Amino acid sequence: MSVKKIKNYINGQWVESSSSRVLDVENPGTGEILAQVPLSTRQEVHKAVKAAKDAFSQWKEVTPTERVGYLFKLKFLLEKNKEELARIITQDHGKVIDDARGEMKRAIENVEMAIGTPSLMQGKILQNVSKGIDEYFIRVPLGVFAAIAPFNFPAMIPFWFLPYAVATGNTYILKPSEQVPLTMKRVFELIDEVGFPPGVLNLVNGDKVAVDALIENEDIVGISSITSTPVAEYIYHKAAEHNKRVQCGGGAKNSLVVMPDADLEKTVPNIIDSVYGNTGQRCLAGANVIAVGEVYAELKKRLVESAKKIKVGYGLDKSITMGPVISQKAKEKILSYIDKGLEQGAKLILDRRSIRVKEYPQGHYLGPCIFDEVKQEMVIACDEIFGPVMTIIKAKDLDEAIEIINRGPHGNAAMIYTTNGKSAREFSLRVDCGNIGIQIGLPAPVAYFPFVGMKKSFFGDLHGQGQDAVDFFTHKKVIISRWW
Numbered sequence: 001m002s003v004k005k006i007k008n009y010i011n012g013q014w015v016e017s018s019s020s021r022v023l024d025v026e027n028p029g030t031g032e033i034l035a036q037v038p039l040s041t042r043q044e045v046h047k048a049v050k051a052a053k054d055a056f057s058q059w060k061e062v063t064p065t066e067r068v069g070y071l072f073k074l075k076f077l078l079e080k081n082k083e084e085l086a087r088i089i090t091q092d093h094g095k096v097i098d099d100a101r102g103e104m105k106r107a108i109e110n111v112e113m114a115i116g117t118p119s120l121m122q123g124k125i126l127q128n129v130s131k132g133i134d135e136y137f138i139r140v141p142l143g144v145f146a147a148i149a150p151f152n153f154p155a156m157i158p159f160w161f162l163p164y165a166v167a168t169g170n171t172y173i174l175k176p177s178e179q180v181p182l183t184m185k186r187v188f189e190l191i192d193e194v195g196f197p198p199g200v201l202n203l204v205n206g207d208k209v210a211v212d213a214l215i216e217n218e219d220i221v222g223i224s225s226i227t228s229t230p231v232a233e234y235i236y237h238k239a240a241e242h243n244k245r246v247q248c249g250g251g252a253k254n255s256l257v258v259m260p261d262a263d264l265e266k267t268v269p270n271i272i273d274s275v276y277g278n279t280g281q282r283c284l285a286g287a288n289v290i291a292v293g294e295v296y297a298e299l300k301k302r303l304v305e306s307a308k309k310i311k312v313g314y315g316l317d318k319s320i321t322m323g324p325v326i327s328q329k330a331k332e333k334i335l336s337y338i339d340k341g342l343e344q345g346a347k348l349i350l351d352r353r354s355i356r357v358k359e360y361p362q363g364h365y366l367g368p369c370i371f372d373e374v375k376q377e378m379v380i381a382c383d384e385i386f387g388p389v390m391t392i393i394k395a396k397d398l399d400e401a402i403e404i405i406n407r408g409p410h411g412n413a414a415m416i417y418t419t420n421g422k423s424a425r426e427f428s429l430r431v432d433c434g435n436i437g438i439q440i441g442l443p444a445p446v447a448y449f450p451f452v453g454m455k456k457s458f459f460g461d462l463h464g465q466g467q468d469a470v471d472f473f474t475h476k477k478v479i480i481s482r483w484w
């Protein structure tokens, strides 16, 4: 049976890529080849940019309320098709269906937030800065923006940017992850159904070649990217070199601190969900569990007991709590980290590496693993593993726990479990991380707040979502006026 090659969506048309480079799109849960994705050429990227640039001259003149009218229609279609989209996410990515449904909710929330753009985009005026002179600023769109997305949230992450970009009057190009192109293909079918003017929203599939072509094209004014840290640094520097606005989310290694006074009954399931949800492939996932003082022994026992109950399998099957990892390559990388942990002397107290899901022998399954006796300098405690691996580190007190976190290169998220308000407050003020969870294992800001990684987890200043997104996609033009 021949598999279908996915098309690009450029200037309001679905167009076949002429690239000779294609990749198979695999369902990571079953190993089935679902489609082929083209790795578009530079010329195809430039065509999309030209279409977006041509569309910009008209789109920026459309009134803000009319522009968000299109987003109202998009929200309606996303809601209507959200169950189908969630199933596509599970097939594309592997996450369990409930997580995919949650992801759709977060994507739609961003469309709702962007629908408020007419008020978020308002400027400000100061009358009589000097006698008879008024000074004010208005926000204007800038032109063509592009986004580069990762594999782990095929629907949600593009929506941190896309709705705000078009609501503020810019035109847009999305390059989804080549590992999960099917979700955005379906979203763009809905975008086509909405009837945005041709060229306002474009979809170009591809890899580094497409990314470089976007960055080097002088008609692109800004780039948003969410990638691993080395790629984020590369895009950030290269885009700045090409005089673009740029915001780049990178990788993470997040810690969950458990204080001796924590309520373990509630803490343990929360930690299990943080570490193993989405099979550990979340940039907010907890990875290092820092056990403070005497909580260590009991916490460790409960974490192992709880992790053993995780049901690994295909995300569309009932009662499954953890799906596969994205690919064989990712599985091998995670396994090599586990080997490194063992080499460096950490103890693997829960080892579910060899788990098999018998109905799906081709799926990329790995069970939950827990390392104990981990030292902060070990590779498994520093590097982002991006898989179902927990590391337990001991700390004597809160100061030491904070020190361990702040010594790390990343700053995406940090979480604490305590019943003491003072400890929680101190922690939230002293850790150098952007998203803080107090008894919340996954501190994912809703669309009305920015998503605020720091250090090697974010490069740039304005973040995705919320007012930050409106600021990123607009320029404040200051007008000083006097009427004789």
Ligand code: NAD
Binding pocket: 148, 149, 150, 151, 152, 157, 175, 176, 177, 178, 206, 207, 208, 211, 212, 226, 227, 228, 229, 231, 232, 234, 249, 250, 251, 252, 282, 283, 384, 386, 412, 451, 453, 457, 458
């Ligand atoms: P990745 O870096 O492999 O790829 C992400 C995107 O970058 C893809 O679209 C890919 O085509 C492109 N890309 C890959 N290599 C490139 C290169 N050399 N030059 C230019 N472009 C390149 O990341 P991934 O495995 O798809 O996603 C997982 C990573 O994303 C993790 O590190 C995770 O922490 C991070 N992430 C960060 C956030 C955040 O908000 N900070 C959110 C989600 C995921």
